[in-house]
Amino acid sequence: MRPTLGVATIRFRPVGLRVPALPSKAIVVSQTTTPAAPADTPAGTPLPVYAPGELAALAARHGLTMSGARPTLGAYVRQLWGRRHFITAFATAKLTAQYSQAKLGQIWQIMTPLLNATVYYFIFGVLLNTKRNVEDFVPFLVTGVFIWTFTASSITAGTRAISGNLGLVRALHFPRASLPIALALQQLQQLLFSLGALVMILVGFGQFPRPSWLLAIPALFLQAVFNTGVSMVVARLAARTPDIAQLMPFILRTWMYASGVMWSVDTMLKGDRVPHFVMVMLECNPAAVFIDLMRFALIDSFGASHLPPHVWAIAGGWALVCGVGGFVYFWQAEERYGRG
Amino acid sequence: MADNVTDYNERVPTVVVDDVHITYKVNGARTGKGSATSALSRIVSRRQTPGVREVHAVKGVSFAAYKGEAIGLIGSNGSGKSTLLKAIAGLLPATKGRVHTQGQPSLLGVNAALMSDLTGERNVVLGGLAMGMTRAQIRERYQGIVDFSGINEKGDFITLPMRTYSSGMGARLRFSIAAAKSHDVLLIDEALSTGDARFQRRSKERIKELRKEAGTVFLVSHSNKSITETCDRAIWLEAGTLRMDGPAHEVVAEYEKFTGKK
Numbered sequence: 177m178r179p180t181l182g183v184a185t186i187r188f189r190p191v192g193l194r195v196p197a198l199p200s201k202a203i204v205v206s207q208t209t210t211p212a213a214p215a216d217t218p219a220g221t222p223l224p225v226y227a228p229g230e231l232a233a234l235a236a237r238h239g240l241t242m243s244g245a246r247p248t249l250g251a252y253v254r255q256l257w258g259r260r261h262f263i264t265a266f267a268t269a270k271l272t273a274q275y276s277q278a279k280l281g282q283i284w285q286i287m288t289p290l291l292n293a294t295v296y297y298f299i300f301g302v303l304l305n306t307k308r309n310v311e312d313f314v315p316f317l318v319t320g321v322f323i324w325t326f327t328a329s330s331i332t333a334g335t336r337a338i339s340g341n342l343g344l345v346r347a348l349h350f351p352r353a354s355l356p357i358a359l360a361l362q363q364l365q366q367l368l369f370s371l372g373a374l375v376m377i378l379v380g381f382g383q384f385p386r387p388s389w390l391l392a393i394p395a396l397f398l399q400a401v402f403n404t405g406v407s408m409v410v411a412r413l414a415a416r417t418p419d420i421a422q423l424m425p426f427i428l429r430t431w432m433y434a435s436g437v438m439w440s441v442d443t444m445l446k447g448d449r450v451p452h453f454v455m456v457m458l459e460c461n462p463a464a465v466f467i468d469l470m471r472f473a474l475i476d477s478f479g480a481s482h483l484p485p486h487v488w489a490i491a492g493g494w495a496l497v498c499g500v501g502g503f504v505y506f507w508q509a510e511e512r513y514g515r516g
Numbered sequence: 517m518a519d520n521v522t523d524y525n526e527r528v529p530t531v532v533v534d535d536v537h538i539t540y541k542v543n544g545a546r547t548g549k550g551s552a553t554s555a556l557s558r559i560v561s562r563r564q565t566p567g568v569r570e571v572h573a574v575k576g577v578s579f580a581a582y583k584g585e586a587i588g589l590i591g592s593n594g595s596g597k598s599t600l601l602k603a604i605a606g607l608l609p610a611t612k613g614r615v616h617t618q619g620q621p622s623l624l625g626v627n628a629a630l631m632s633d634l635t636g637e638r639n640v641v642l643g644g645l646a647m648g649m650t651r652a653q654i655r656e657r658y659q660g661i662v663d664f665s666g667i668n669e670k671g672d673f674i675t676l677p678m679r680t681y682s683s684g685m686g687a688r689l690r691f692s693i694a695a696a697k698s699h700d701v702l703l704i705d706e707a708l709s710t711g712d713a714r715f716q717r718r719s720k721e722r723i724k725e726l727r728k729e730a731g732t733v734f735l736v737s738h739s740n741k742s743i744t745e746t747c748d749r750a751i752w753l754e755a756g757t758l759r760m761d762g763p764a765h766e767v768v769a770e771y772e773k774f775t776g777k778k
Contacts, residue, residue: 194555223761226578231534234580235616238529244606264646269642273633276677344631346607347690350618405736514607 196298200333211511223495246352246511247351248462249504250476255351263354280343285369287327293318293377298475300438301458309443314381323467326367327403333359334407338513345514352513356411360404367396374474391473394488398495399466405495405502412506415513435463440480442482462494522642526599527582530701530732531604531621536613538574548601550657575756576613581701586723586733588743588764590771591753597641600638600753604734609658618699632679636667636689639678643693658694665692666715666728688715695722698729705736720746 187380247255255261264320275284297317298308307313337356338345375385435441442456458464469491471478483489533670574596581587589597602608604615605623631639640661643761644654667673669679678686688711694702704723711719713722723733737743742763750767752760760767 205693223758226534231532231578231580232616234529235532235534236616238618240529240532240616241616243604243621244609258648259645261651262642263636265642265645269634269638273631273638273677274632313734341631344646347624347694348643349606349622350648354646372587381700389644471548511609 192196237449241316244511246507247381249507252351252353252507252510256357259350262350263358263361266354266358267365270359270362271365280364285366286373289322289370290373291515292325294323296321296438306444310440311380312475315378315383315475316356316440316471316478317438318331318374318377318472320467322367322370323363323399323470324432324435324437324463325370327406327463327466328400330360330403330407331410331428332424334410335414335421337407339418339421348462352510353503355406356408356506357404360407362402364396364400365402376472386476388473392470395466395469395473395491398491401495401499402462402466405498405500408502408506409498412509431461431463434458435461435467435481437463437467440482449450456484460490462498465491465494466475526571527665528618528629529582530618531581531734532576532586532605532616533579533685534614534715535576535578536600536603536610536615537572537576538596538603538608539570539572539611540599540608542611555606558717573756574603574610574753577753577758579751581732581734584728584733585749586735586747588747588750588768589734589736589753590740590743591759592775592777595753596756597701597753598705601705601734601736602705604701605703617701621701622699622707623703624694633677635677636662636681639689640651640674640693643690644696647694647697647699650763655726661696663714664695666718668739669675684711684715687711690718693717695726698726699710699731701732701734702726703734703736706738716742740772744763744768 189483236469246252259340262386270283275281278284280287297314301302301313301317310316338352341355378384382406410420416425436444436458441455441464445455445458465484465487468478468483469487472480472483472487520647577596577600589600590598599608601623603610604617605617605621606617607623620658623701634642640658641651641654643659643662644653649657662668662674663686667685667689673681673685678689681689691704691711702723720742723735733746735743735746749762750760750764750771752767752771753757760770
């Protein structure tokens with residue numbers, strides 16, 4: 177505005193000192209010289225003056241609530257239940273939108289895990305010859321890769337749950353936990369596609385459906401709860417520190433190699449090569465537990481001897497601790513998402 | 517307003533802003549060199565960045581808004597209007613003072629993109645579900661929302677992803693989705709300025725309807741005309757302080773005098 181007005185106005189500026197245009201220090205000065213309201217306050221309507229506590233009392237009388245306060249945990253769960261249709265619709269929409277820009281479209285839902293498995297097969301199966309020690313290596317590997325991908329992509333999606341949907345978070349009010357939950361659900365839907373491919377591969381390599389396949393259902397359920405919990409923790413961390421999203425691939429890759437996705441933990445570490453507690457830690461790590469449970473359910477030659485003791489209790493424990501803990505942790509920052 | 521006591525007691529307040537101060541930290545303002553290493557040492561020592569600056573955007577604003585009011589917020593750029601709206605919407609915490617509201621206010625801003633990789637159709641459904649509408653309610657109002665937005669006036673755009681929309685089209689669809697539900701408090705941050713004349717007329721009518729449904733509407737706009745046409749009350753903020761609060765035409769007239777002088 178100023179430049180267009182030219183020299184004449186500039187000459188006037190020292191005279192027409194306007195309070196708001198000046199830095200805060202100057203306001204203090206002007207208020208000491210001219211008490212109360214600045215001199216050029218419009219004369220017409222005076223500002224309404226409220227006694228201290230008057231407005232708070234008015235709000236209390238009409239039962240107004242504090243804006244932006246976090247709901248109680250119970251109320252939050254109820255709100256979330258009220259948005260269950262939003263969660264499912266959001267997950268489905270994201271799933272279909274995911275490959276909408278690719279020419280092959282939804283075929284990538286199955287192609288991506290298959291290509292992943294192929295890559296790992298060539299590197300670990302053929303080049304490094306890990307398959308020597310493992311019976312039914314291809315079903316072993318493919319199950320491992322698909323189940324690992326489910327956890328890994330849920331967590332990766334969690335890092336973008338808030339930051340990738342800021343528009344939605346800033347525009348509409350809904351319990352924010354809907355977002356990580358919906359994204360985890362999207363990954364579960366995607367896993368169901370992969371499982372279709374997995375069944376074909378299993379049958380192709382001589383693993384036929386048998387009753388133990390039904391164990392896959394509770395195993396996947398526990399894994400899904402675990403994934404959702406971790407993804408909520410990551411969502412809160414990444415909402416505050418976006419750098420987490422940069423760091424996550426490295427953490428996940430380390431975790432993947434430690435979880436026996438493409439090699440058998442107990443065969444490779446047989447004997448006294450590593451201390452016993454390291455072995456126990458590797459076997460109890462949630463990713464390894466969920467992967468081995470699925471292998472146990474689906475592959476004949478993968479017997480109970482490959483599983484750590486109390487494996488279902490460990491899996492249930494991980495799901496409970498991470499599911500509930502992650503949810504509460506996410507809820508504690510509910511009022512802060514999307515701010516700033 | 518609150519000109520006399522009897523009137524004051526009869527009306528039902530929907531938003532009470534009680535001596536609200538808002539300061540926020542700006543992260544991008546760091547000056548030092550060697551950003552990465554200094555960032556690392558900062559994280560390790562958990563010290564506050566010298567580069568983080570505090571901006572005191574709203575300085576002690578108090579007012580009460582009542583059912584059925586449409587309030588225009590005016591003031592020059594950077595006077596704290598949008599910050600105040602965010603605080604009312606509960607998206608930005610007040611550093612000092614409190615904001616009390618009835619129900620959950622909804623903020624409708626220029627930059628509030630919904631999901632750009634999804635079609636307009638899906639955005640309508642998802643937006644409705646996120647606002648807590650049922651699937652049946654959305655089915656019922658779907659056509660109304662699309663017609664109101666005028667997205668389909670020039671062909672079948674509603675089935676295209678939202679990233680293909682022009683900024684005006686996106687803003688129109690967002691407003692239509694938000695306006696489909698009656699809100700206790702609706703905050704509109706310059707969202708209407710991108711729409712064309714026909715849409716602006718429609719949205720003014722919709723704002724009037726929302727007010728009749730006993731809601732309160734806040735409107736931030738740099739168009740004095742749309743303030744006087746849509747609002748009956750106006751609040752003038754300047755440099756984070758309340759300068760004037762009263763009937764829209766009076767406040768706008770004073771504001772015009774003020775800006776004209778410069």
